[in-house]
Amino acid sequence: MKKSDFSFDLPRELIAQAPLAERSASRMLVVPRGGASLDDRYVRDLPGFLDPGDLLVFNDTRVIPARLFGRKRGSGGRVEILIERLLPGEEARAQVGASKTPKSGSVIELDAGGVAEVIGRDGSFHHLRFHVGGPLESWLATAGRMPLPPYIQREPGSDDAERYQTVFARASGAVAAPTAGLHFDQPLLDALRDRGVDFGHVTLHVGAGTFQPMRVDDVREHRMHSEWIDVGTALVQKVRRTRAAGGRVVAVGTTVVRAMESATVEGELHPFAGETSIFIVPGYRITSADLLLTNFHLPESTLLMLVSAFAGRERVLAAYAHAVRERYRFFSYGDAMLLTAHP
Structure with a gap:
């Protein structure tokens, strides 16, 4: 086939x-x-x-509201994060969109507050550790955005x-x-x-x-x-x-x-x-x-x-x-x- x-x-x-x-x-x-x-x-x-x-x-x-935005610490390049899976220890597997792929050890300063540290990569996914002052899942409830599919050509609204x-x-x-x-x-x-x-x-x-x-x-x-x-x-x-x-x-x-x-x-x-x-x-x-x-x-x-x-x-x-x-x-x-x- x-x-x-x-x-x-x-x-x-x-x-x-x-x-x-x-x-x-x-x-x-x-x-x-x-x-x-x-x-x-x-x-x-x-x-x-x-x-x-x-x-x-x-x-x-x-x-979960799994879509986040931020900037690379140092270069200031814009970053979009789509969390794929929550992991233990305030960590997550995620897709990271950026002009240049962030390397292990780099830090992303999040628009909603706190930072995400890049600690590894597995294929098209990055392994991130979040420092957001509390449990990641609870923080996402207010800081994250609803991850609408890529074929929906608009930003998420309050109804979504x-x-x-x-x-x-x-x-x-x-x-x-x-x-x-x-x-x-x-x-x-x-x-x-x-x-x-x-x-x-x-x-x-x-x-x-x-x-x-x-x-x-x-x-x-x-x-x-x-x-x-x-x-x-x-x-x-x-x-x-x-x-x-x-x-x-x-x-x-x-x-x-x-x-x-x-x-x-x-x-x-x-x-x-x-x-x-x-x-x-x-x-x-x-x-x-x-x-x-x-x-x-x-x-x-x-x-x-x-x-x-x-x-x-x-x-x-x-x-x-x-x-x-x-x-x-x-x-x-x-x-x-x-x-x-x-x-």
Whole structure:
């Protein structure tokens, strides 16, 4: 497989630059199995596509305000920092943007106060130690800026602090939102409960690597970035009860699929907490979910490859072509699609 096998033409004006006023007002393209017709609906219609006893699985990660600005001590050169992961001891792994890459031992004076010391480098990431007068995570809550994706061509506004966060976000650690979950508001959650749908949660802390382009032509040569996941015993028990009763498991987002597949051994889900660098492409058989609610993803991206593995590449690309014709909104603040697993 080549990355070009997952290319499509997308007019720039279809890239959503801001969220809708109402979360569940986003459109939802229903993509059934096989040759059945595509169905243009809205996310608020989701309860009508689920049955009592189905299980919705969400990613409960919480986005941290991970974007910082500063200057190099000495030269005064401007620096932009995007924290990828918080580490023990007020340290972090981060992407650092500067005219000249800062060397180990250099110091970045932060606009929000305090300094970040460069103590090493690992590939495209720098290892930083922060001196900000207290716990780094608490300091970021007021000093950091929400790390909107690079294709959103505006500065974060006051609304983004709430809208680029799911209503069920709990476990801090992500630097990008699990975007399928952004469509859920309290009225929709209440309607799903009234329908008899159960809820479960995994945690996958989405890293900055999710926006890094694939730099090799041959898909087999790509190496995925690592992300931390937690698939708990409570979720595993809910999945097993759902399956035993004939219900379906519905993954809300590709991050949920990555987490559950990473915790699946010989077709059986097990509790697991740790790192995953799983790379799911067509030919991989996904067994952890029966339906997938997901946003529309970047051309030639690993997320589009995962969705193609779930529902079939040709079917997915046909759905994307339909979405372009029908002027769906794409990417993080865009619309959604509901897919049935490929047999």
